[in-house]
Amino acid sequence: MDVLYRHGKASAAEILAEIPDPPSYSAVRAMLRVLEDKGHIRHEEKELRYIYLPVVNREKARRSAVSHLLHTFFDGSAEQAVATLLHVSARDLKPEDFDRLAALIEQARKEGR
Numbered sequence: 001m002d003v004l005y006r007h008g009k010a011s012a013a014e015i016l017a018e019i020p021d022p023p024s025y026s027a028v029r030a031m032l033r034v035l036e037d038k039g040h041i042r043h044e045e046k047e048l049r050y051i052y053l054p055v056v057n058r059e060k061a062r063r064s065a066v067s068h069l070l071h072t073f074f075d076g077s078a079e080q081a082v083a084t085l086l087h088v089s090a091r092d093l094k095p096e097d098f099d100r101l102a103a104l105i106e107q108a109r110k111e112g113r
Contacts, residue, residue: 001054001061004041009053 003015010018016028032052035041040061043050054061074080093101 001035001040004052004054005058005061009044009051011049011051013049015052 003010003018007014012025012029012032015032016022016025019028022028032041032043032050036043036052040054040056041052042055043052045051056064070076070078070081074084
């Protein structure tokens with residue numbers, strides 16, 4: 001999906017070429033079929049090959065993926081997910097990143113009440 005969002009459209013071969021440590025071509029095609037069956041992407045035929053395009057906008061897909069991640073790995077707990085993210089990436093964050101995160105937490109606290 002990331003390749004499709006970055007480029008707007010791509011063939012299976014183009015997607016495969018941009019995946020680090022890629023699976024087989026047939027695995028990419030299988031995943032594209034699953035994504036199409038679920039309504040996340042669609043295809044057009046162009047010069048005897050399929051060109052895939054995203055159907056779901058990136059923000060909606062992002063929210064759906066995070067929701068799935070929360071429920072799958074963190075029992076629905078945003079606190080546990082954030083704590084894990086901070087544990088994993090805290091040394092990569094700059095002071096202004098922490099300030100932005102604190103502001104977002106404060107805003108969420110105000111809106112949640």
